[in-house]
Every structure is written in C-alpha cells, then in structure tokens.
Amino acid sequence: MIPAVKEVLARRGVDVAVLSFLVLAALVPFLPVFGTALLVAAVLGGVLLGAAVAVVGAALRWGVLQVLAALAVVLVLLSALGAPTTALAGIVPTPETIGAVGRGVVTSWKDIVTVLPPLGGSGNLLTAPYLLALVATCVSVTVAVRTRRPVWALVPPALVLVVAILLGTADVTTSVPLGLLLAAAGLVWASWRTGRMHAGRLPGVVALVAVGAVVGGAAGVLAAPADRFVLRERIEPPPDLHDYPSPLAGFREYVKDHREEPVLTVEGLPAGAQVRVATLDAYDGTAWAVADPAQSGSGEYLRIGERIEPEPTDGLHEVSVTVGEYAGVWVPVLGTPYDVDFTGAGAEDLSRSFFFNRSTGTGLTTAGLAAGDTYEVLAAVPERPTNTELEGAPLADVPLPEVTVPDVVTTVAAALTADASTSIARIQAVEQGLQAGYFSHGLEGETPSLPGHGAARLDSLLGGEDPMVGDEEQYAAAMGLILRSMSIPARVVMGFEAPAAADGAVELTGDDVTAWVEVPFEGHGWVPFYPTPDEDRIWQEESPLPQNRPQPQVLQPPPPAQEPPDAPPSDRQDVEIDDEEEKEDAVFPVALLVAAAAVGVLLLLLAPLLVILAVKLRRRRRRRTRGTPSARVAGGWAEIVDAATDLGVEVSRTATRSQAAGEMVAALAAPGEATRRQRRTAPVDASAARATELARRADAGTFGPAEPGEEHVTTYWGEVEATLARLRTAVGRRRWWRSRVSTRSLRRTRRRDPRTTAAARNSDSAGPAPRRKD
Known part of the structure; x- marks a missing residue:
C-alpha cells in the first residue's frame, strides 16, 4: 500500500496540499464563534484525516462505499476531536465520546446557532467543524486526484466557506478577505492544474492576489455589521417567555411567606451590590414583563457556550449562590455577568437549559431552580455615577x-x-x-x-x-x-438588596426583596433609581380625640328582671353524634379514594396473572365446545397434557397418549431437579389421577369407527375435570396455583390435529384407521 500511496502523492501532492489549505481557510470564520484552541485541533485533524482517506482510497482504488466506510471508521476512532471534553485526557475516546459525536452529527448544527459565542469546546459542539473538515477535504482531494475534471474540487471549499459564514457571527472583518483569498487561490490552482498557467502570467497573478487581499481586508473592516446575514441572528431563541409569569407579580409572596427564611445564600457578594432576578420593560396594563423578542432586545435569550462574555476583564467578582426558598426559572445574578457555572447534583440539566440575555444581564433556566441548587457567577459590579x-x-x-x-x-x-x-x-x-x-x-x-x-x-x-x-x-x-x-x-428590575454588612456568606431573606428602575445614559449604561420611600415612613390615619364633657346625673330606672338562661341539653350525645357524622362524611370520600387507589394498584400488579388465567380459560372453553366430537375429546386429553406441562413435566412430543400418561405419572413420582429459579420439587403420588385410562379413552374416541356422541364427550370432559382435581390434591394447592399462572404450556408449539398426529405415530392403538371426511 505504501508504494501506491507514495505514487499518488508524487503525482498529486500539490493538489492535496492546495485543497487542504483551502478547506482550512474556509473554516476560519468559526474562530470567533468557538474562541478556543480546541477548534484548531478539530479542523486540522479533520483536514489531515480527510486527505489521508482520499489518498489511500485513490491508491487502492476504493469505491464510494469503501471510502464512506473508511470515513465512518475514522470518525469513530478519532471522535475525541469532535468531543474532547468527554475523552480521557482529551485524546482517548470513551463510549460517551462516541455517543456524543454520533448525536453531534445531527444536533451540533442547531447548537451552534442557538448558543451565544464563544461556544468553547464543551459537549459535542466541535463535531460540526470536525465533520466539515473531514468530509470536505476527502471529497475535494478525491475529485482532484481521481477525476478528469479537477476544477470541480473547488466546490467543497466554497460550500464550507458559505456554511462557516452562515453559522458564524455578525463580524464581517474576515469574511470578505477570505472569500477573495479563496477565489484567487482557487483560480491560480485551477489555471495551473489545467495547463493554462503560462510563465509570463505568474507575476500578474501574484499582484492580483495581493490587491484582492488588501481590498478585501479594507472592505471587511469598513462594512457595516447590519448588512451581514447569519443564521444566529435570524433564528428565534427556544424559550417562549410568555410561558413564564412576571416575577414582579409574585413580589408579596416573598415578604409574606419567607420574610425571615433564607431565600438565597450568597458568598463573596461585594458591598453595595444588588442581586438581579429579572429585567422587565413591557407593560400591558396588568403587569410588567419581559418584552417579546420581536419588539425589544430584552427578549433575546440565547444559550451560552463556554462563557457569557468572550474576554474577561480585571476587577471581576466571583460569587457563589446557594438556592434556599427561592423557586423559579429566573437565575439571580449581579452586575454584568461574564460567566455562570452551575454546580451540584442538577448542574447538567440546569446548564443545558440555561439561556442568557446580554442586553439585560439576566438569565433563565427552563429546568427551574429549586432548594439546594448551587452555581457560581463571575461578574463586574459597576459603581453608580453621581x-x-x-x-x-x-x-x-x-x-x-x-x-x-x-x-x-x-x-x-x-x-x-x-x-x-x-x-x-x-x-x-x-x-x-x-x-x-x-x-x-x-x-x-x-x-x-x-x-x-x-x-x-x-x-x-x-x-x-x-x-x-x-x-x-x-x-x-x-x-x-x-x-x-x-x-x-x-x-x-426586581431583585434582592444585601444588608449593609455583607461579609462572608450572606443570607438574603424574603424581607430583602426589592425593585428599582433603570434609565440608560450615554457613557454610563443603565443607571438605577429608587423611588420607594423609607420603610419607617408609615402612614396612620388621624382620628379626633374624644372630648370630656360632663353630663348631669339623672336617676335611672331599675334594670328589668333577667330571664333564666336556657339550660343546655341534658343529652350531649346528640351533638357528639352529629359531629361524628360530619367527620365521617368528611372522611368518607378520602377513604374511598384511598381504597380505590389501593384496588387500582393491586389490579395493576395482578394484571399479568389475570391475563394468563383468562387465556387458559378461553383455551379450555374452545377445546370443550368447538370442533367435532372427536376433536373435543382430543382437546380434553390436551388439557391434561398442558396441566402436566405447567407442573413441570416434560412430555415427549413423539410419545403416544398411553406413553405420555406413563411419563406424567413417573415424572411426578420422581423428585425434580433444583434450578436457580426453583427449588427441588417433592415426589407426588399421581396414580389416582387415572391418566392412563383417560389416554386409552381418548384414543378410542379419536380412532373409533364412528364419531363419539355428545354424551360420550360430556362424560369424558367430566372425567378430565375429576382427574385435574385429583392432580390438584396430589401436588398441593400451592404448587397447583403456581402452575395455573405458568406460561410453559402457552409457549409450546401449537400441536397438530390430535387424530392425524396419533394416526402417524400411534403404534400400540388397536382399531381401524382414523376417520376421514369426504
């Protein structure tokens, strides 16, 4: 293989190098999106692996399916490039890594446009650029090396550039220069590859490329970002804010229900800082709420990647928050957050459902915060201007x-x-x-x-x-x-105000809840104002004091005689009985609900057993009532065999009825073997079951010269039931009922017609051949 690969590289090494470079350059718009060196490793690895698969496929003359299979193997074996945070040491893939990349092939594209940059390398977000580099390089090099139209190899890098721009940010600084660079480089390579590049034209081409790069760079710097079309600016954020009520509407609940209880515990809170819960800028006559995304920027909540702000600055405060009595989707933060990192047991669900709005500095998690949740906030706390x-x-x-x-x-x-x-x-x-x-x-x-x-x-x-x-x-x-x-x-803005002395861990209670108003000023941002009066300004309605005016004394008539009070009823049992009846009336529905729930749970647990019993009952009824009289007699014997099967007896499929009867009696008389699921069964005396007699009569009813009458069928089924009753007495009720809910007989292969089966293998039965209907 190596000589063949060397031969391909010797003939088409320039093509491989140029096209790999073009794919790498086309992926440059992803740099501001991810903002991590892991992106360089992912795209560089994808380009090298894609070129290697293409060269090996050309050397060994692989078909399309073989090349696709090789790409799939490479994608799995080197899946750490697409999900490095799930791999051992970021290099060795684990089953979690393979699963993450497999999901990322489909889901990472959506995450790129719904998560705020920088995305970082967490999860499987790098799967999209890794897959683009791998597939585009493989296709481009394969077309250039193995076809007669090498110019078509420029299509994959051009498509990659378009995808990277659409999935990128609104920054147009690099987009225009990259487009011109790729166009010029592709034109030079295509001219050389097709033999149209003359020696005298090389200086002109170089000058053209240089001028294009300069003009493109200037156009990228001067172009207005509003003219840039990117998918992340056109896709509506996932959470629907209308599903969540205004937090300001529940303001009094904190004061009423949790006035002295810790709602949040904050450690590292700077002096004078306030905890922000939600920012509200829409009012409909009922409540202040977050505006619709189509009306205001305050409604644009997007998922965050590695952090909220791309570049942290100096002077940031790191605050740890522990949730107490607080509950809701809004995540309390402070100042201007640069990063929110959830910790604790539910960190993964909270991080996956966390959305943030940079314009308002607030976040929400659709999973909802509950008592015990913890997270850390890295934020800048600006001072209020004078x-x-x-x-x-x-x-x-x-x-x-x-x-x-x-x-x-x-x-x-x-x-x-x-x-x-x-x-x-x-x-x-x-x-x-x-x-x-x-x-x-x-x-x-x-x-x-x-x-x-x-x-x-x-x-x-x-x-x-x-x-x-x-x-x-x-x-x-x-x-x-x-x-x-x-x-x-x-x-x-609704939030919490910290006490004056905020050293160490600070417990914010319901009495610390507050609200204020913010107004934007040029050069200062949103400035808070506090219109609420001091808490000691309490209004009390003034009432005139009564005046002391002496009145002349007047002789008052004697008070009327008082009537004797009504004696309470002597029999207090009437009242107690009424109370008991009222209590019984109040308790009766609750007891009825509890009983109904208990019966429902019991029926749910017994449902499988009831289904098995119902299926066996239906099988017995069909055997006894359907078919010809001889078939119903044979059905009676089949009922005996199934009962023995459920008791654990293995009846030979090739044995005659008489032989099967002997096997049943002998198997029940011998102790059973112990298994992992069942203990060793005790020997049973089943001689009184008269199985041999029933087998003989079944043969007579099946192979007799004439169809048995209804009386014979009724008598035979009566003896079958008597035999089953004797078996039940012999094996004991416990083992018998276990056999009734056993599925061994239901899992047996459906038998053929008993008469034809017996005619084919019954060697000890006397009488003429079985009857046939014309």
Missing part, C-alpha cells in the same frame, strides 16, 4: 416596546415634573415625588396596602384621595410608567 456626572450626560437611544399607560400616570407625570427642565431633573423629580409617599407591605399589623401593580392598583396609588401607600412593587412600577409616558426610556 448626579453631577449624570447632569450633562444625554439619555441613550434604546429601543423599547410600547407600553399601556393609564391616564392617571400622565397627570401625575405633568404635576411632578412641572419645574424640571433637563432629563435628569425630571427623573429625580419623579423619584423624589414618589419617595414622599408611605411604605407598607399590607401585612397583618401594617397599614392596608393591596398587592399587584395593575392599572387599577396604580390608579389607587397615584390618583386616590388617600396618601400613597405601597412597597417597592407599586413604586417601581409607577415610576417606570411615569418616565415612559414622558418618552424617557426606563425599565423595572
């Missing part, structure tokens, strides 16, 4: 969806901002105006305050005759709507 810094900063132009603004909001906005002239002044006027209200969660012992932030609740907060009373839910929702009514971009 009012002086915000004074001259313009508002950022951020696309937000339309919101439903109640009429009272517009009125309050005009009243609060009448004296404000700048954007920051209007925002601060609204913030301070709402802070002048009163605080209450509406719990027992507190000032009445209804939960929710729908249009009716905000109308009572802002437009009622009573002072404003509410908590963070109402004030943040109101400020967000007031700012949006004035065309100021704003969104509402």
Whole structure:
C-alpha cells in the first residue's frame, strides 16, 4: 500500500496540499464563534484525516462505499476531536465520546446557532467543524486526484466557506478577505492544474492576489455589521417567555411567606451590590414583563457556550449562590455577568437549559431552580455615577416596546415634573415625588396596602384621595410608567438588596426583596433609581380625640328582671353524634379514594396473572365446545397434557397418549431437579389421577369407527375435570396455583390435529384407521 500511496502523492501532492489549505481557510470564520484552541485541533485533524482517506482510497482504488466506510471508521476512532471534553485526557475516546459525536452529527448544527459565542469546546459542539473538515477535504482531494475534471474540487471549499459564514457571527472583518483569498487561490490552482498557467502570467497573478487581499481586508473592516446575514441572528431563541409569569407579580409572596427564611445564600457578594432576578420593560396594563423578542432586545435569550462574555476583564467578582426558598426559572445574578457555572447534583440539566440575555444581564433556566441548587457567577459590579456626572450626560437611544399607560400616570407625570427642565431633573423629580409617599407591605399589623401593580392598583396609588401607600412593587412600577409616558426610556428590575454588612456568606431573606428602575445614559449604561420611600415612613390615619364633657346625673330606672338562661341539653350525645357524622362524611370520600387507589394498584400488579388465567380459560372453553366430537375429546386429553406441562413435566412430543400418561405419572413420582429459579420439587403420588385410562379413552374416541356422541364427550370432559382435581390434591394447592399462572404450556408449539398426529405415530392403538371426511 505504501508504494501506491507514495505514487499518488508524487503525482498529486500539490493538489492535496492546495485543497487542504483551502478547506482550512474556509473554516476560519468559526474562530470567533468557538474562541478556543480546541477548534484548531478539530479542523486540522479533520483536514489531515480527510486527505489521508482520499489518498489511500485513490491508491487502492476504493469505491464510494469503501471510502464512506473508511470515513465512518475514522470518525469513530478519532471522535475525541469532535468531543474532547468527554475523552480521557482529551485524546482517548470513551463510549460517551462516541455517543456524543454520533448525536453531534445531527444536533451540533442547531447548537451552534442557538448558543451565544464563544461556544468553547464543551459537549459535542466541535463535531460540526470536525465533520466539515473531514468530509470536505476527502471529497475535494478525491475529485482532484481521481477525476478528469479537477476544477470541480473547488466546490467543497466554497460550500464550507458559505456554511462557516452562515453559522458564524455578525463580524464581517474576515469574511470578505477570505472569500477573495479563496477565489484567487482557487483560480491560480485551477489555471495551473489545467495547463493554462503560462510563465509570463505568474507575476500578474501574484499582484492580483495581493490587491484582492488588501481590498478585501479594507472592505471587511469598513462594512457595516447590519448588512451581514447569519443564521444566529435570524433564528428565534427556544424559550417562549410568555410561558413564564412576571416575577414582579409574585413580589408579596416573598415578604409574606419567607420574610425571615433564607431565600438565597450568597458568598463573596461585594458591598453595595444588588442581586438581579429579572429585567422587565413591557407593560400591558396588568403587569410588567419581559418584552417579546420581536419588539425589544430584552427578549433575546440565547444559550451560552463556554462563557457569557468572550474576554474577561480585571476587577471581576466571583460569587457563589446557594438556592434556599427561592423557586423559579429566573437565575439571580449581579452586575454584568461574564460567566455562570452551575454546580451540584442538577448542574447538567440546569446548564443545558440555561439561556442568557446580554442586553439585560439576566438569565433563565427552563429546568427551574429549586432548594439546594448551587452555581457560581463571575461578574463586574459597576459603581453608580453621581448626579453631577449624570447632569450633562444625554439619555441613550434604546429601543423599547410600547407600553399601556393609564391616564392617571400622565397627570401625575405633568404635576411632578412641572419645574424640571433637563432629563435628569425630571427623573429625580419623579423619584423624589414618589419617595414622599408611605411604605407598607399590607401585612397583618401594617397599614392596608393591596398587592399587584395593575392599572387599577396604580390608579389607587397615584390618583386616590388617600396618601400613597405601597412597597417597592407599586413604586417601581409607577415610576417606570411615569418616565415612559414622558418618552424617557426606563425599565423595572426586581431583585434582592444585601444588608449593609455583607461579609462572608450572606443570607438574603424574603424581607430583602426589592425593585428599582433603570434609565440608560450615554457613557454610563443603565443607571438605577429608587423611588420607594423609607420603610419607617408609615402612614396612620388621624382620628379626633374624644372630648370630656360632663353630663348631669339623672336617676335611672331599675334594670328589668333577667330571664333564666336556657339550660343546655341534658343529652350531649346528640351533638357528639352529629359531629361524628360530619367527620365521617368528611372522611368518607378520602377513604374511598384511598381504597380505590389501593384496588387500582393491586389490579395493576395482578394484571399479568389475570391475563394468563383468562387465556387458559378461553383455551379450555374452545377445546370443550368447538370442533367435532372427536376433536373435543382430543382437546380434553390436551388439557391434561398442558396441566402436566405447567407442573413441570416434560412430555415427549413423539410419545403416544398411553406413553405420555406413563411419563406424567413417573415424572411426578420422581423428585425434580433444583434450578436457580426453583427449588427441588417433592415426589407426588399421581396414580389416582387415572391418566392412563383417560389416554386409552381418548384414543378410542379419536380412532373409533364412528364419531363419539355428545354424551360420550360430556362424560369424558367430566372425567378430565375429576382427574385435574385429583392432580390438584396430589401436588398441593400451592404448587397447583403456581402452575395455573405458568406460561410453559402457552409457549409450546401449537400441536397438530390430535387424530392425524396419533394416526402417524400411534403404534400400540388397536382399531381401524382414523376417520376421514369426504
């Protein structure tokens, strides 16, 4: 084989090298997508292996099926290139590696466009570029080496480039230069390969390639990213946010049900940092929620790859979070997350179902968080700019969806901002105006305050005759709507506020839940504002004190005589009986449900046994009632044989009925052999079963000169039942019932007609030949 391979390389070595280079260059757009050196190993290995298969196939003159088989073998043996994180030391494939690559052949393409770059090398994401490099190189080199039209070998690299661009990012810096480079290199190789390249044209071709590279690079740098078409920008993210209710709607549940209980335990939380649960920028008159992806960027939740942000910066904080009483799909984070890494028992499911939104800095996992789940967050915590810094900063132009603004909001906005002239002044006027209200969660012992932030609740907060009373839910929702009514971009954020002293592990309870409003400023990003009054601002309705006015004394008439109180019934049993009846009425449905459930479980467990008994009962009825009288007599004997078979007796298929009867009695009389499933059976005296007599009468009914009458059939089946009863007494009830649910007789091959079988092998029966019907 080696001489043949050397011969192919000597003749077509340039073709192999050029086409391998073109495939490698076509895969360059994947570099910003994966952002890991494992991609280089995967595509380089795929190119070398594909070229090797093509060269060996050409040397040995393999057919198409043989080349495809060789590619499949290479894909399996070197599957570590497509799923390195599942292989031993990243090199030796394991069964998990082979399975991951097998699934990745189909699923990795979808994951590439639904996971936020950089993807890294986790899972089987590298299967797609590895497979592209392997197959494209093999096809391209095979066409160039073994066909008379080598120019067609340029098609696979061109297709690979198109696929890599579609699956890549919106960055066009490398796409245009790569396209021009591949076109120029392919043109030069095709001209040389077809013999059309003259020596004098070489300098011109080199100059053409250089000019194309420069022009292409400049076009890539200057091209607008919005003009780039990539699949990841056109595919709607998998999670449907309408399936999840607004977390702000359940604000009061934390305070009411878990006020003193740890909802989250955070370790490493920076001082002054707040934990963000969800960012909401859409309002429909009922609740603040996450906007639809078609309306706002806040709805674009995508899966993340190796990390959220491609390049971590300095000054990041690493925080560990342990979930307590918190439950939901929204993943609490802080600041600007760069990475979220789930740990613990359910880490794999949580990571697989985790989606993140870079524009809002929030994530969700469709699997849902529960008590005991843990994860780590690597995030940057920016400092809030001062009012002086915000004074001259313009508002950022951020696309937000339309919101439903109640009429009272517009009125309050005009009243609060009448004296404000700048954007920051209007925002601060609204913030301070709402802070002048009163605080209450509406719990027992507190000032009445209804939960929710729908249009009716905000109308009572802002437009009622009573002072404003509410908590963070109402004030943040109101400020967000007031700012949006004035065309100021704003969104509402729900999260948790850490205590002032945040050293070590911090337990965030339900009393730490909060909400605030964020407004975007140029150069500062989203800046938080807190419109909620202090918790010590409690409103109490003032009532006039009673005045002490002395009244003249007047002689009062004597009180009327009191009637004797009604004596309680002497017989208390009536009341107790009524109570017992009421209790029985209340307990009866529960007891009935428990009994029904128990009966259902019992029937489910006994269902296989009942099916076996029903099949055997139907078989006996068919043998006794269907067919000719002689067939029904033979069916009676078959019932005896099946009963013996279920008892563990092996009846010879070639024995006559008389011989079979002797075998049954002898087998039951001898002790059985012990097996792994069954103990050694005890010997049984079955001589009283009269099996030999039944066998003789079955032969007479089958081979007699005339059909037996109905009385003979009835009598014979009566003796069959008597014989079965004697067998039951002889073997014992326990062994008999075990035989009734045995499937040994049901698994036996269906016997042929008893009369023809006996006629063919019955050597000791007397009488004429069996009857035949004309």
